[in-house]
Amino acid sequence: MTRTILVTGAGGQVGVELARAAWPEGWQAVAVDRSALDLRDTAAIARTVAAGHRGQPFAAVINAAAYTAVDRAESDQVAAWAVNALAPAAFGEACARGDIPIVQVSTDYVFAGDKDGEWEPADPVAPLGVYGASKLGGELAVRTSGARHAIVRTAWVVSAHGNNFVKTMLRVGGERGALRVVDDQRGSPTS
Template sequence: MKAVLVTGGSGQLGTELARFSWPEGWEAVALTRAELDLTDPAAIAAKVAERPWAAVISAGAYTAVDKAESDSVTAWQVNALAPAALAAACTAAGIPIVHVSTDYVFAGDKQGAWEVDDPVAPLGVYGASKLGGELAVRTGCKRHAIVRTAWVVSAHGNNFVKTMLRVGAERPVLRVVADQQGSPTAAADLAAALAAMTMRLVDDPAAPTGTYHFSNAGPTSWHGFAEEIFRQAAARGGPSPQVEAITSAEFPTPAARPANSVLSHRAIEQDYGIHPQGWQSALGDILDQLLGSSKVEKTA
């Protein structure tokens, strides 16, 4: 049995990696914060050395973007020092590491999709600490894949889709930011991509390494995303409030957000043959879990 150690087991991505249909002979062991403290480098080293893992997927992270501004030490411990410890342990064990990073490493001031080799310039503590994790993995383990993603959503945990459905059921009108562009990412689709990359890295010593981007295909704004959530939710008997567009200035937050988080898939398509589905269809899969299939789908 080829066992893959997954950090962040209780998060959206860790949950989907554990639920993923791994091929026969493979298993994912998704560890929660209680099972592996990512602020403890010694515990990380011991866990990787504990058994002959096939690979590590570093999915655990400090993702409270606004809180990170006032809790920078913990953010750096989890987002930078933990990946450093994981990378060092993977090198010692002779196994590859697949590390999940974020669109927040970019300033968001580019027109068009961000390429993997575009200049990085994080706007806040969260993005800076995640960039630190990238550097730690890049320099700490030769056989690595760093996968940046954005706007992760699922039927689990806390995320934009679930928040919109909850608030939309309580209020007739919602105000949502319209001047931040990005591409939503279904955690299940990201998990499938990471699993494919991990298995190839394990089975093929010549598998490509480096930095990649994964999100679902197609750009939108948070406002556009909300409108599509309620359009599809209404077809499933869910809420359908009015969604008003506002600017980021009208919804101030402690941490600045990139105005453009659209990620290019060129590298992951070229090296791994992974072609993400459109975000609208990925959203439909999530809403099927949360609300059930639409009437159209049920009669098809």
């Protein structure tokens, strides 16, 4: 029997890579994007998780979907909170009900950004904007849902798919003789 993992965010960098990953024998990912599952529709989330795949319950859910327009989130708070906090709450509740483990993909934006060094999971959270606060809301929703869960915090996601810092630097470097970038930020890219 094949065990199926529901992966959300199939149109994003993390979702694309999870969908095309070489899963161990007997495991497969079923990746959905926003056209297949509207993350603002909590009832649809509950139905999707409860339905499983081809008559079998999901073995796990990986919620890699997110509202990632960090700057736009400041003026589009309702959408950011709907996707980044309320959708994880719905996934957590549905997973708890079905005894399905969930992995919630989050971000280092839950921190204030003022630490000199690597972030540790136990470091205090203090998001500075709507994006980070809404992602923290999603973490808290999953953590308190009663579902077996793991929270994964990413930073500076890079892949061959989509837009990211590495691809931008390669493109701009090919167009210009010199690159000018801020040098007051540190990151730990997640591939």
